[in-house]
Amino acid sequence: MSRAAILYAPGTNCHEETVAALDRTGIASELVLLRDLLDGRARLNRFQAAIIPGGFSYGDHLGAGRIFATLLVARLGEQLGEFLAAGRPLLGVCNGFQVLGEAGILPARSLGKRGMALVENQSGRFEDRNVRLLVSRNESPWTRGLEGQILEMPSAHGEGRALFPESRLARVALRYADGFGNPTAHYPENPNGTAGAVAGITDDTGLVLGLMPHPERASLPAHGSQDGLKLFQNLARAL
Amino acid sequence: MGLSLVTRPSMSIQPVYVTFHDDAEARAWLGFLQRHGYAELRDLVLERVYWLEGKVRSERLAPLFANPIYQAISEKSALDPSRGPVIEIAYRPAVTDPETPSILAAAHALGEDGLEFARLSRRYQFSGIEASTARKLAERFLFNKVVERIREPGEILVTLRPTGRPDAVESISLAGLDAATLERLSIERSWYAPLSQLKVIQDHEVRLGRPHTDAEIEILAQTWSDHCYHTTWKSLGLLKKLQAATARIAHPLVVSAFKDNAGGLEFYDGWVITIKGETHNFPSSIAPFGGVATKHGGVIRDTLGFGKGAYPIGGTTVMGTMDPAMKEEEVPAGALHPQLILSESIRATSYYVNPMGIPMMHAVYRRHAGYAKCLALGHSLGLIPERYAAKEEPRPGDIALLIGGETGRDGIHGATASSTSMTGETLQKESAAVQIGHPITERRFATAIPALRDAGCIRSITDLGAGGISCAAGEMGAGTGVALDLDTVPLKDKSLTAWEILLSESQERMLIAVPPEKLAEAQTLLDRYEVAHAAIGRFTDSGKLEAVWRDQRVVEIEMDFLWGACPLDPIPAAAPRRQLQPLSIPEPRTAAEWSEAARRILGHYHCADQSAAGSRFDSTVQGRTVIGPYGGKNHCMPSGFYLSAPLYGKPYGVITAVAFNPFYGEIDPAEMARLMVIEAVTRAVAAGADYHDLALCDNFYTPRVRPDVAWDLTRMVEAIAELSVELGIPFISGKDSSSGTFDAGGKSIDVPPTLAVAAFGRVRDVKRIVTKDFKRAGSKLLLIGRVDGDALGGSVYADTLRQHGNALHSFGDARALRALWDALLRLHARGEVLSASAVGEGGVFLRQFEAALGSDLGARVQFEAVAALGERRRVQKSGGRRPPLQEVGAAPDAWRKDGLLFGEFIGSVIVEVGPSFDPAASLADIPYAALGEVLPEPRFELAEGNEIIWQEEMARLTETWRKPFREILE
Incomplete structure (x- = not known):
């Protein structure tokens, strides 16, 4: 049976709802402490997929996601390389996306060599908003069959403005959209001011997805929208 | 205390300087400072410095300190001294930087085991102002003297480690x-x-x-x-x-009351929900950022310290300050400007609660001239298995x-x-x-x-x-x-x-x-x-x-x-002598006067859009939020209550509502206390929560005790104790602060007698809870409960004219309230309630405005219907603690129209029902009136018979509502 690892570290705070969202898709998941990986009590190769949820890992010290990413690359680079080489899906949400960017996994699977940054929102503030996301044409198992759809879900972050020095490397998966479903630079529909309205990207295999908004907060019947669940259902299909 | 930098020879310390290519934080500070008395400030550059102690190859650590895509790193400061004074701020030598352990862990992971210690400082360069001005500005806005200091240029560090004897x-x-x-x-x-x-x-x-x-x-x-x-x-x-x-x-649901760090109420499936409210007024008044941050930290720990450890699943921030728009010279000597307390408190709440991963349920900002020593209250909601609920x-x-x-x-x-x-x-x-x-x-x-x-x-x-x-x-x-x-x-x-x-x-x-x-x-x-x-x-x-x-x-x-x-x-007690003036407010006569009065309400600090603060707090983390602080279409309508579904995949909900009003207390503290209980409960019941499943949390804030304060305080407590028994809704947790007095130059400034009440409780199915946004054009609007067109005392409307009055709205009695709530619950059970809201600050008008805002629809209020409700109550003489101000038997049209629109009839509820709903059949014994109807266009209308007294497009009203709070912050 396929299992997904939900990696969490001190300061991660979206791991439990991520478990709850995966439960709805039938994917078995396991919370895995980064410390247990670092100390050898757990290994990534037991899992067929991995998710790094949101939060403020290590207090966002030195930059959002940077300490987590540094530990991941410097101490677990080999495991992670094997995991990715085996073609296993990896998702980073919010702080998890920041980790993937700081680790060089997104946009180009270049561990330890950064090709993007998620910097402070244009407003200079944390922004708690509901956003609409337009799903791009992107050969990714995460978004298969959703192309052209609008997904609604909460977004809550202070550092979500994406910068790509070489934009050809980033494959856009999701864009912030306005009320008409068009990609938008307008605040607050685009809560962080990212150029091109980029909310989420994949690597060139489509297996690694990073996005700022929170699909796990739009996955349960009690939530205002259950659009986020579609991404996790796609994961279930891919496994 | 003997803080000193002890000599430790042969240990090298090297700085690493980091700047951002495009620094949003520096830009935000520049804008803030220009708006707060430093218009001549032309530019602000921010440089972060990492001080590293030990044998370390700093170039190997460069990736840790800077992402070259947006940051530049250098061994020398990038600031050109000729461009303006530089102020460097660091933690005091005896205090550890919070980042130090993270830096050490990451550096060691990168193989730089020689790094022994690290510290941070921040260098601000100001263009366009003198060095002395920069220093003053920094002391006022940029750091906390208790833990931080200005590092003087040329200071030689011997070690970074905190030392002292x-x-x-x-x-x-x-x-x-x-x-x-x-x-x-x-x-x-x-x-x-x-x-x-x-x-x-x-x-x-x-x-x-x-x-x-x-x-x-x-x-x-x-x-x-x-x-x-x-x-x-x-x-x-x-x-x-x-x-x-x-x-x-x-109460059969009470698991723990007034004995643990929080109060506990039985939930479903073997779980207990907890609540605690805690004030942190003194520290927040002298150092708002630190005070408010730790206010949250403290009350969250109360949840973690309940039973054998509950998990925090929701929080609030409730702030009472002097008027943030007050002139600098009016601020009492020794007190901080309320604008600073407000903006720093928002920054602190964002700084603390977001990383905690606890959803913000209510962010409430109110003002009163007496809050020289501010009110800084926070609540924490918790969840724990029942078997661990007792220590x-x-x-x-x-x-x-x-x-x-x-x-x-x-x-x-x-x-x-x-x-x-x-x-x-x-x-x-x-x-x-x-x-x-x-x-x-x-x-x-x-x-x-x-x-x-x-x-x-x-x-x-x-x-x-x-x-x-x-x-x-x-x-x-x-x-x-x-x-x-x-x-x-x-x-x-x-x-x-x-x-x-x-x-x-x-x-x-x-x-x-x-x-x-x-x-x-x-x-x-x-x-x-x-x-x-x-x-x-x-x-x-x-x-x-x-x-x-x-x-x-x-x-x-x-x-x-x-x-x-x-x-x-x-403590001796003696009845206070209040010097209260009756209201003297001319009634609006023309459409233009109505428009102006309505705009004053919408622009009032208490009623205006406060989302410029609220949107800085994560309201959906944990994936439990069903109805957050803002809802309706476009998520900008204040919800008035918060609803969580704490057990993933289960329909059970926790509802919370908070009532806090600084204007009522100085008129009648005991009545204010009752009204706060009623307002908090009514918000939840209007939404469809059963009041039998609710409990209460009290937070008192009163001046330093004197005989008159002791008198008021005692009566406030007696009033809510008695009311809680009459309503059958227990208080299970609370906190008191009896030091709300600020002494400035021989004059004492007292806080108004203050009580914030939080109602919280369980809901069997979150899907049955109804929000206030209108659901359908053509629906009927009913106003249910007591109405008093003369009771504008303590209202926002009166405050917009700088008056407070001498009497509060009278809610009737507990029996009438329970009858009203029971009737409402019956309507909810039958699914008749399409939308609902509890009347409070800003009166019927503000609730209708909000409901229209959240639906892109409009509302018409029929004035004579509300007036008739007032008359009906008087004919029935249903309860009442004191006679209405107006002589009994006055004709309904003698009610003040502005009183009916803007009066704060706490305990009354506005309900949207279908066009064919027959109120007489369901509400026979309850005072109600056909308030008006939902309009298909986003417009507000005030009508009398067929005549429209005043009407206005929602877009224009919304603009008035959105601006003021935002402008205060900016």
């Missing part, structure tokens, strides 16, 4: 001292103890046959302070009144395990200083009483505590707040005894002496009683969760609080004395 333990004899000397000593030493307590301590010394140590007197003074011991409330017997009322109600007594032999942050100099004398009244002088002298908060430390143990609890490692747990280790250990060991070894306490400030270690209010610490056979397991778990821990003592059967430090016995106090000997000074 502690003072020796002192023996202090009070024997033979006269009253005057005792009182002088008490102030000099910041004990702020009343004479009666000092005398008890004096007598105790004689019985003991030895002088007390400094640590012992410090412990007694803080344990017996009003903040910790609630002497004012105890002396007036107030808590007992609330406890007695709750006992009398004997056990520690047993002799249990380990006292301290977890979380290190102990430092921050927050010493917080308990005693916050119990005294506040002057400009206290602000200077007791600034060390303000703590600093590091949410990452608290987040670590928030994750770990449920794991420890479920593993059976927790016999008892409590948080460290006021009074620090001494208070937590003293309370937990009150029934047994506890012996502490202070040398085992991890310190972030090496210069702390014994009493300071005991009293430090450093944040983010919890104390756990661990069964000895579980200690190893607890330690292993905490290591995995990366939570620091230290076994600092054992529980004993000595009946004493004992502590040793550096081979000296520094504390040996009998628990019976500590907890039983505090004298309570009798």
Whole structure:
């Protein structure tokens, strides 16, 4: 049976709802402490997929996601390389996306060599908003069959403005959209001011997805929208 | 205190400078400062400096300090001194930077094991202003003097490590001292103890046959302070009144009331929900960022310290300040400008609560000229399995395990200083009483505590707040005894002496009683969760609080004395003489006058869009939020209540609502207190919650006690105790602060008698809860409950004309309220309620505006219908505490129209029902009126018969509503 690892570290705070969202898709998941990986009590190769949820890992010290990413690359680079080489899906949400960017996994699977940054929102503030996301044409198992759809879900972050020095490397998966479903630079529909309205990207295999908004907060019947669940259902299909 | 930089030869320290290519933070500060008196400021550049100590190849660490895509790194400062003065801000030498452990861990992971210590500083360069101006600006806005300082240029660092030598333990004899000397000593030493307590301590010394140590007197003074011991409330017997009322109600859902760190209510499926509200007024008034951040940290720890450890699932921030728009010269001497308190409090809430991963339920900002010492209240909602909802007594032999942050100099004398009244002088002298908060430390143990609890490692747990280790250990060991070894306490400030270690209010610490056979397991778990821990003592059967430090016995106090000997000074009470003026408000006559009056409401601080603050707080983290603070179409309508579904995949909900009004209290404190209870409950019931499943949390804030204050306070407490019994809704938790007086230049400024009430409870199915946004054009709108067109006293409408009046709205009586709520619940059960909201500030008008905003629809209010409701009530004479101001029998058209539109009929509810709904069949015994209807266009109309008195497009009203709060912040 396929299992997904939900990696969490001190300061991660979206791991439990991520478990709850995966439960709805039938994917078995396991919370895995980064410390247990670092100390050898757990290994990534037991899992067929991995998710790094949101939060403020290590207090966002030195930059959002940077300490987590540094530990991941410097101490677990080999495991992670094997995991990715085996073609296993990896998702980073919010702080998890920041980790993937700081680790060089997104946009180009270049561990330890950064090709993007998620910097402070244009407003200079944390922004708690509901956003609409337009799903791009992107050969990714995460978004298969959703192309052209609008997904609604909460977004809550202070550092979500994406910068790509070489934009050809980033494959856009999701864009912030306005009320008409068009990609938008307008605040607050685009809560962080990212150029091109980029909310989420994949690597060139489509297996690694990073996005700022929170699909796990739009996955349960009690939530205002259950659009986020579609991404996790796609994961279930891919496994 | 002896802070010093000790010489450590041959250790190199090198700085690394980082700048951002496009610095949003610097830009935000530039804009903020230009708007706050520094218009001549042309530019602001921000540079972060990492100071590294040890043998380290800093180029290998470059990727850690800078992402070259948006940051530049250099061994030299990039700031050109000719472009303007530079101010560098760093933590004080004795204080550890919160980032230090993260930097060390990451550097070691990168193979730079030679890095021994690291610190940060921030350099601000200001163009366009003088150096002296820059310094003043920095002191006002950019740092907290308690923990941070300006690093002077050219300062030579010998080591980065926090260093210093502690003072020796002192023996202090009070024997033979006269009253005057005792009182002088008490102030000099910041004990702020009343004479009666000092005398008890004096007598105790004689019985003991030895002088007390400094640590012992410090412990007694803080344990017996009003903040910790609630002497004012105890002396007036107030808590007992609330406890007695709750006992009398004997509510079947109450699991824990007024005995633990929070109150607990039975939920579903073997779970308990908890609530606690905590004020942090003194520190938030003198250092708002630190004060408000730690307000949240503290109340969250109360949840973590409930039973054997509950998990926090929601929070609030409730702030009362003076008018943030007031002129600088009007601010009382020694007080901070309320705009600064407001904006810093918002920044602090965002800084603390977002990383904690706790959804914001309610963010409430109110103003009153009396809040020179501000109100800073926060609530925390928790969730815990019922089997862990009760603590056990520690047993002799249990380990006292301290977890979380290190102990430092921050927050010493917080308990005693916050119990005294506040002057400009206290602000200077007791600034060390303000703590600093590091949410990452608290987040670590928030994750770990449920794991420890479920593993059976927790016999008892409590948080460290006021009074620090001494208070937590003293309370937990009150029934047994506890012996502490202070040398085992991890310190972030090496210069702390014994009493300071005991009293430090450093944040983010919890104390756990661990069964000895579980200690190893607890330690292993905490290591995995990366939570620091230290076994600092054992529980004993000595009946004493004992502590040793550096081979000296520094504390040996009998628990019976500590907890039983505090004298309570009798507090005389006398009826206050209020000087209240009746309202004198001309009624609007023309459409233009109506428009202006409505816009004043929408632009009022209390009614305007506060989402510029609210949207900075995460409201959906944890994936439990069903209805957050903002809802409706476009998510900008204030919801008025919060709904969580705490058990994933289950339909069960927790609903919360908060009522707080600073204007009512000065008119009639007891009636205000009742209205707050009713408003909080009505918000929840309007949405469809069953009031039988609700409980209450009270937070009082009153001036320093005098006979008139004691009178009002007693009546407020009696009023809500009595009302809670009549309604059958128990108070289960609360907190009081009796030091709301600010002394400025010989003049005392009192806070208005303040009570914030939170209602919370369970809901069987979240899908049945109804929001206030209109659902369909053509629906009928009903106003249900008592209406009084003359009761504008304390209203926002009156305040927009700088009047407060002399009487409040009268809600009738508890029986009428229950009948109304029962009728509402029947309508909800039949699914007749399409939308609903409780009337409050801004009256019927504001609720209709909000409901229209949240639906892109409009509303028409038929004036004569509301007037008829007023008449109907009078004919029926259904209850009422006092006659209406207007003579009985006046014609309905004699009601003030503005009173009907803007009057704050707390306890009344507006309900949207289908066009064919027959109210007479369902609401026979309840006062109601056909208020109007939902319009298909986004427009507000006020009509009388077929005549439209005033109408306005929603777009224009919305603009008026959105602007003011945003402008205050910007």
